[in-house]
Amino acid sequence: MERRLTAILSADVDGYSRLMGVDEAGTLERLKACRRELIDLTVEEYHGRIIKLMGDGVLIEFASVVDAVQCAAVIQRRMSGRDQGVPDEQRMRFRVGINLGDIIVEADDIYGDGVNIAARLQGIAEPGGIFISGTAFDQVAHKVDVGFVALGEHRLKNIADPVRVYRVLLDPADTGKVVSAPPARWRAISLLSFAALLIATTAAVVAWQWPFAQRPSIAVLPFANLSEDQTQDYFADGITDDLITDLARLSNLDVISQNSVFTYKGKPHVLEEIRRDFGVRFVVEGSVQRSGDLIRVNAQLIDTSSGAHLWANRFDRGAAEVFVVQDEMGRQIADALGLKLTPSEAERIARPPTANLEAYDYYLRAEQAARTGRRSLMLEALELFDKAEALDSGFAEAFASDAHATAYVWRSAYDDVLQSALARKRAYDKASRALALDPELPSPYAVLAIMQVVDRRYEQAIASAQKAVALGPADAEAHMAVAYVQLITGNHAAAAAAVQKALRYDPNPSAIDRYTAGMVFYLQRDYERAVDSFKRAGYGSQGNGKFVTPLAMAYVRLSRIDEARATVAEAQRLLGGRDSLAAWRLGNAHFRQEDLAFILDALRQAGLPEWPFGFHGDEQNRLKGTEIAATVMGKLLRGKTEPSASPALLQVQQDGKGAFRSATQMMTETVSVKGDLLCEQSENAFGRPDCGPVYRRAKPTDEMSYTYVNSTKVFYFSPAP
Structure with a gap:
């Protein structure tokens, strides 16, 4: 059974039975013409796939929810200009619902709550209108030329949890607006639409429904440290981590990862925000107090939709019984959620x-x-x-x-x-x-998958990533390992699907995982999402310029050249001018050649220099391979390095064994000449040879006669006499 996250658009004709009763032949012909002249062409333009036609209705799948909303907006705007001269009561108007959700794929059809929610939203939409879910809104806000009215949470028939609903504003003057509807007005809309929902969508929805129950989802928020000694924070964090790990081992429970929940550390716990940020039905919160050999742990399980406390307990034990406390907490929370543990699950939770x-x-x-x-x-x-x-x-x-x-x-x-x-x-x-x-630990397999794919051991990497997911189906790290392996092997669609699964369990991933997601979206040509991911990676990296530079290449593909160049400038400021095309070429040599070329081309357009510190060599003074060998091999090279002009030495034996020393670095390496390039190969840079040209300095202002540049250094030197 295949599952994936996708955008679903459900549409039907408002009052179709009435229209057919008035003019059956004319209505049918106008509907066919509308499909032929407008819907089919627009869906194709925005890369959609029509799943099925159902009389007056249509179900369409999109890889991008931005494309889905833009497609619906174009159709509805153009529909307003059709049927000119037709009496108002006979005009054809569509109702559209859009959802971003998980679906089940079987042959050429799709099923599941992801589909059902789109159908329910279509059923309560106004004639000529578009209603979208909160999950769709979160991805399209400010990315399409429409506005939105937030209608609040609404309970949809046969959907377990309330759904955030937004009405799309099609007037160009409303583009970019996000406003809230008065509660009374929304209630009126809901009541008036409910009858239409029952009449117009029940039959279609029944055909799409899939008999599976929605899994409960939970976030364990960081336990507060109430100890007098604030250095005991790590102990409270450990209680949180271990409880997350125990609950994640339960096969019928979706658990948000440690990385995401720790963004709430030290912050007030507002249930509405937590529910919005993580999409969970339940949260666990608590506190830890440690005093000498005694610990006190308070914990409570809360329903985010109602605020009701479903379970609470206090554990007063000796510190040596910390694992007993964790075991009891995990079991009691599972029991409160109505989960029946398998013998193996119970054994793993109990195992210290x-x-x-x-x-x-x-x-x-x-x-x-x-x-x-x-x-x-x-x-x-x-x-x-x-x-x-x-x-x-x-x-x-x-x-x-x-x-x-x-x-x-x-x-x-x-x-x-x-x-x-x-x-x-x-x-x-x-x-x-x-x-x-x-x-049975998934994490080591995820680590091995990353290591193996960088080492270009692709089959082993795929096997390790698949094993990680098999052992940890709700483990965000495992899914992100799959995403990285599929990214490097060029399977971009599979990589994107894995990213979406990872984000389900880790809505606020680390900077390095945001970077991976951005790379996936960039190589899929989904540049808006790439920009969003790279921005979040840069913000989450605490000033690490390595996560800032890639944003520039996404800007280039969106023709935002000024922003791209400004981004490169900011990254260079953070990195002290050390970033370069050479560094990207070396550090990403495990990418497919065509993907790496697509990355480097954009960074070049964004103004990233070929060499660190903006170095440019005079090609007229560039040494040939034989000249490099005569100048370097078997010699002691004395000089200085950028940017501090600190002294440096490169000792090279005739057989290529070498050692480089500077004020900040000392390493042994192998030195060789390849073509017209001088190469250093050491334990750094993934063990790859780092090669670059050597230039004769035409007018040296010091005693340094040559310049050698590669991805990490600019080295001015002269051979020792």
């Missing part, structure tokens, strides 16, 4: 991650540091993981989290935290160790 409380304490501290993603704290996180693992060599979760953090260091090229080759080896080793201890 470690029997060593000191190891657990180090693990929690490591997780807190790693969650920041900050270069300055990643080394501390790895050291804390080492301590936890040394105390308990069977602590599978510690090894799994260690692998995840190390892979992040490796993927982010934090060579000052851990050099690339060492980070690569450590991530592989830790992931393998975690799986040896607990083969």
Whole structure:
């Protein structure tokens, strides 16, 4: 059974039976002409796919909800100009409903609540109007040339949860507006439309319905630290993390990831906002108080639609019983939700991650540091993981989290935290160790998938990603691993589907996952969504210019050249001028050649320079390969590097073994000449050769006679006498 997230447009003719009764032949001919001359052409223009025609109705699928709304707006605007000269009571008017939701695909048809909601919205829409769901609105606001009236939440027949409803304003003067309708007016619309809903849509909806129950969804908000010692935050965070992990192991429950819920840390818990941000029916919130060897944990389960407390409890125990508390909480919450645990689920919840409380304490501290993603704290996180693992060599979760953090260091090229080759080896080793201890953990497989695809071991990467999802169907990290693997292997549609699944469980992902999503949308040519993802990645990266630069390439494809160039300038300011096309070419060498070319072309148009620090060489003074070899091989090169002009040395033996030293860097490497380029290959840059030209300086202002440039450095030097 295939499932996917898609935009569904449902439309029908208002009062079709009445129109047929007045003029059957004329109505049918006008409907056929309307389909032929307007609907079919417009749907094709906006990349839609007509699923089926049902008398006066039509069901259409779109890959982009922006396209769906734009298509509907064009149809309704053009319909207002048709049937000129026809009496008003005989004019043909469409009602349109649009939803962005999960569907089930079977042969050429689609089913599920995603479809049903679109049909229900169509049924309550006004003649000539368009109603869209909140999930659709969240993606199209300010992206189409229409306005919106927020009609609030509305209960639709046979739909378990209330649906946010928006009416589309088609007048060009209303473009960009988002206003709220008076409650009384909305109630009137709802009551008047209800009868029409029953009459006009029941038969069609029954044909589309699929007999499956909606799964409950939940977000565990960060537990507050009520201890007098505020450094105990990590312990409260650990209680939250472990409860999320336990609940995520339940097969009939959708759980929002740690990454998203921790955006609410320290913020007031407004149920309406949480329901909107995460799309969940239930939340768990609580507090932790630790004093010496005693802990007190308060927790409550709340229905976000009503605010009702469905369950609450207080646990007063010794700190050594923290795992017992977690087990009891998980079981009691599952019971309050009416979930029946399978024997294996009950066993996994009851199984403590470690029997060593000191190891657990180090693990929690490591997780807190790693969650920041900050270069300055990643080394501390790895050291804390080492301590936890040394105390308990069977602590599978510690090894799994260690692998995840190390892979992040490796993927982010934090060579000052851990050099690339060492980070690569450590991530592989830790992931393998975690799986040896607990083969049912999804996270290590997700880590392996990322590592393997960068290493171009594509079949292994796909297998690892699929295994991660099989073990963790509600694990956002697993789905994002699938997205990255499919992105690199060129399966962009599959990558986009995986991103949507990941966002379901992690609506507010990390900067690096936003970057991945942006890349997927960019290579799918969905530039508006790429802009949104890249913007969020840049905002969420705390000034990391590496996540700012890619926004420029999406702007280029939207012909927003000035914004693209301004974005490159801002990224260069954040990165100290170090970003370059050469760096992108080297760091993304595992992409398909045509995809990488499409990326580099846009960045070039945005003004990203070929070399770091904006270096431009004089091609008339560029050395040939034989000249480079004679100048470099077997020599000691003394000089200085940009941007600080700090002293640097490159020692190269005749066999190519070399060592580079500067005020901030020291590494051993292999030096070679390839064509007319000088190449360095070390433990950095994923172990790839970093190559660049060498120039003779025509008028040096110092004693440096040559310049060597690659993706990471501009090195002015002279061979030592």
